[in-house]
Structures are given as structure tokens and as C-alpha cells.
Amino acid sequence: MDMCAEKDGLREHLVKSLRGGQAFVPYRKALEGVKPELRGVRPNDALHSIYEELEHMRLAQKDLLDFALDPDWKPPKWPDEFWPQPGKEVSDEEWNRTVNGFFRDLNRAIRLAEDTKVDLLSIVPETENTYLREVMLIIEHNSYHLGKILDIRKALGDWRR
Numbered sequence: 473m474d475m476c477a478e479k480d481g482l483r484e485h486l487v488k489s490l491r492g493g494q495a496f497v498p499y500r501k502a503l504e505g506v507k508p509e510l511r512g513v514r515p516n517d518a519l520h521s522i523y524e525e526l527e528h529m530r531l532a533q534k535d536l537l538d539f540a541l542d543p544d545w546k547p548p549k550w551p552d553e554f555w556p557q558p559g560k561e562v563s564d565e566e567w568n569r570t571v572n573g574f575f576r577d578l579n580r581a582i583r584l585a586e587d588t589k590v591d592l593l594s595i596v597p598e599t600e601n602t603y604l605r606e607v608m609l610i611i612e613h614n615s616y617h618l619g620k621i622l623d624i625r626k627a628l629g630d631w632r633r
Contacts (some may be wrong), residue, residue: 483588487586499574506522514558523566523570526621531553533613536609536613578610
């Protein structure tokens, strides 16, 4: 197999993993039908709410992409700028902003993985990290927190396969 075909295969696998649904429930399926009154509810002290997890996913994914693609990137403050305030009732407007923002940036990550002008093994300027590392972090982070969302939905009695 030549190097170009290997890179195309890698890109294909990254895109499939970003989209989800291979080893875990697809993102859209995991988020569809969440009862509005349960979006901000923490089922117990050990778990966040569905909204908190998804908003955290959105913020972290955006940060990872901006780190890789924006030369003027500045790091957000941890943890304040990576997690929403707990225990709030979540309006339809806030929920839709979070869901749409998550998928908008997920599509940015997919475009990055597909962009043959970007050598995924090259170093992001002014860093020690590769583009591949940033894409892999998005995949790993999103899949971890998606699993938490499903656990929260189960704990709240709001999940059916």
C-alpha cells in the first residue's frame, strides 16, 4: 500500500470515528428525545446533568479545534470556561445553541480530518502537537462524555434504545 492510500485510509477512519456510531451510539441518537425538564437535572451528586456534559463537550471540542486552526488562540481558563454553571434549568434556546454548536464544530473537525492539504502528522504551528493528536483528542473526549450522557439518561429513566 502506498503512503497516499494509507493516509486516505487514516482520514476515512478518523471521519468515521468523529461521526460516531461504530463502537458507540451515534451522537444524534444519544441526544434525541431528551425530555426538556431533565436537561439540567443531576441524577445524583456523582454525575453532571445531560446539558452540563454536552456543553462541556462543545466547549472542549471548540477549544481543541481553535488550538489547531486559529493562530490567535488563547487558552480558556480551566475549569470555569470548560463547564457551564451547575443546576440551572435549561431553556430550549440554550439547549439548541449547545446542540447546534456541538454539531457545527464536529463538522469542522470532520473537515479538518478530510482536508488533504493538512498533513495530519505535521506539527500545529507554535506547539509540539500534531493535527492528528488534536483530532484523536476530540474523538476520545467526545466518546467518553457521550457515554456519561447515556449513563445520566439511564439514571433519569430517560433512555430507550
